[in-house]
Amino acid sequence: MLETKEKSEVEHWAGYLIKRVSSQVISTLTEALAPLGLRVTEATVLYRIAMAPKITSSEVGRSLGIKRANMTPLVARLTELGYLRVSAQDGRSQGLSLTESGENIFEQVRGVLETHDETFFAVLNRKERAQLLSLLDKLFRG
Amino acid sequence: MLETKEKSEVEHWAGYLIKRVSSQVISTLTEALAPLGLRVTEATVLYRIAMAPKITSSEVGRSLGIKRANMTPLVARLTELGYLRVSAQDGRSQGLSLTESGENIFEQVRGVLETHDETFFAVLNRKERAQLLSLLDKLFRG
DNA sequence: TATTGTTATACTCTATAACTATA
DNA sequence: TATAGTTATAGAGTATAACAATA
Numbered sequence A, B: 001m002l003e004t005k006e007k008s009e010v011e012h013w014a015g016y017l018i019k020r021v022s023s024q025v026i027s028t029l030t031e032a033l034a035p036l037g038l039r040v041t042e043a044t045v046l047y048r049i050a051m052a053p054k055i056t057s058s059e060v061g062r063s064l065g066i067k068r069a070n071m072t073p074l075v076a077r078l079t080e081l082g083y084l085r086v087s088a089q090d091g092r093s094q095g096l097s098l099t100e101s102g103e104n105i106f107e108q109v110r111g112v113l114e115t116h117d118e119t120f121f122a123v124l125n126r127k128e129r130a131q132l133l134s135l136l137d138k139l140f141r142g
Numbered sequence C: 001t002a003t004t005g006t007t008a009t010a011c012t013c014t015a016t017a018a019c020t021a022t023a
Numbered sequence D: 001t002a003t004a005g006t007t008a009t010a011g012a013g014t015a016t017a018a019c020a021a022t023a
Helices: A014-036 A040-051 A057-064 A068-080 A100-120 A126-141 B014-036 B040-051 B057-064 B068-080 B100-120 B126-141
Strands: A084-088 A094-098 B084-088 B094-098
Touching: A014 A040, A014 A100, A014 B014, A014 B100, A014 B126, A040 A057, A040 A068, A040 A094, A040 A100, A057 A068, A057 A094, A068 A084, A094 A100, A100 B014, A126 B014, A126 B126, B014 B040, B014 B100, B040 B057, B040 B068, B040 B094, B040 B100, B057 B068, B057 B094, B068 B084, B094 B100
Parallel strands: none
Antiparallel strands: A084 A094, B084 B094
C-alpha cells in the first residue's frame, strides 16, 4: 500500500485516474463517432444488438448498465434512423435486430472503435494493453 | 493485438471497460461521500485546494479538467457551506483556501477516499494495484 | 490582447417513481 | 406477483458563447 504522503495529490488515486482516463476515452470516441451521426451510448447499444440479435431492450440495458427507462429514447432514435427492427417476442417483450442499414452502420462503428482503440492505447505496448485489460476485467467483474 | 473475433463483445474493448469501471467508481464514491454532504466533483475540488492553498479557480479547473464556467457554481457552493475562503490575488484573480471548517471536512474526505480506494481495489493485490496505477498514469499523461 | 470570473443555456447520461400491459 | 416497456422528471457533469473587469 502506498504511504499517505505519496497519495497527497488526487492524481495518485487510481479511482481519480480512471475517471479522468474514462473522460478522455468518451471525449475522443464521441468525436470519432460524430461523422457517423452516432453518440457513444448509441454505438454501444448497436454493438450489443449486433452481437445478440432478437435481444430485448431490457436485456441490452441490464448488460450495458443502462436503466430500462433510459433505453426507450435510445431504441426510439436508433429505430427512427432506420438501424433497428423491432419485432414482438411475446405480448410484452420486443426483440431488437439490425436492419440492413443497421448492419452497414455497425461495420463502420466497428471500424471507428478499432481505430480509436489503436490510437488511444498507442502509448502502451502489447503486453501492457493485455495487463490493463486483465486488471480492468477483474475490477469490472468484482 | 487481439484478433477481431476476440473483440466481438464490447467488454473486450479496454475503452468500454474503463468507462464501466469509472461509472462504478463514481457511483460507490458518490454514496461514500453522501454522508458528508459532498459530491465527487466538490470533494475533488476541495482536495486540490487543500494541496495548493491560494490556488485560483481557473487553475483548479485547468488541473482537474473542469471548465472555468463550471467552476463558478462549485466554488459558490463550497463557499456557502463555509469550507472555502476567497481572497483577492489581484484585481481579477481570487485565491482559494480552506477555512477551519474546510480543513476539518477535508480530513473526513481524505478518510472516505482512503477507505473507498481500499475496498474498491480490494480484488487486486499490491503489485496489481501498482501496475494499474502505472498504466493509467501513462494513458493520462499521454 | 489575453486572462479571470461570471451568466445563460443546452446537451448527455443517469436516476427514480408511477403507470400499463402482459407473463 | 414479477417483468417489459413507457412517460415524466430531476440531477450531475460537461460544453459553448458572450460579457465586464483587469492584466
